[in-house]
Amino acid sequence: MTSVLITRAEPDASEFAAECRLRGLDPVISPVMRIEIEKTEPDLSDVGALAFTSVNGVRAFAANSPERSLPVFAVGPVTAAAATAAGFQQIGVAGGDVHTLTNHIAAESALLGKAILHIAGADRAGDLVAMLGERSVAARRQTLYHAKAEDMLSAEAVAALKGEPGLWVTLFSPRTATLFLALAEKAGLTSQLAQARALCLSAAVAQAASAVIWGETVVASDLTAQGMLETITGGGPRA
Missing domain, CATH: 3.40.50 (Rossmann fold)
Structure with missing residues (x-):
């Protein structure tokens, strides 16, 4: 069974893991950050549009x-x-x-x-x-x-990186990629990435991930989570 390391913050990590299981993939969850939302009313004075x-x-x-x-x-x-x-x-x-x-x-x-x-x-x-x-x-x-950055990779992620050549590592943002590389280095696993595959949401994410040597770096063609899943299962283009 193909393993997929999921670095997204929750609740996205669990949602993506569920989609992986539906496609016969084996998800390994290890968020590299956690999201803390402030309780602050947005200042919408003289605002014509929002940018996210x-x-x-x-x-x-x-x-x-x-x-x-x-x-x-x-x-x-x-x-x-x-x-x-x-x-x-x-x-x-x-x-x-x-x-x-x-x-x-x-x-x-x-x-x-x-x-x-x-x-x-x-x-x-x-x-x-x-x-x-x-x-x-x-x-x-x-x-x-x-x-907020997490302190370490999960034990399951460490085991997967050590023992599963061809492991897919999903990276959804440049910061996620940067944080993942830092945690991999902290765990002494940077060299193991040479046998893993970085699956990146965009070219900007791939650029952030390029600070180390991967076995393969792939960018999802349509910049969506579904596009990333299709790439893993062979239904999407690879680059």
């Missing part, structure tokens, strides 16, 4: 505000799906990283006439607000969650 660069940003906003009528700009399909599930209806989808999101917002922002509010975590891959400012787009940021 992660699923957790969507969750943090939804937990703190009933507002769902504002247009949303999502960094990629996974975040867009979370916004749809939260009840937003007008959703623009970028290409999976902060650069494509900046371009997408800049192309549309003139229609809004107000500022973009980026709902973010304390740690970010790229400064969306600064990049929008360079494009003369009014934007500000509000931090509504913190992604």
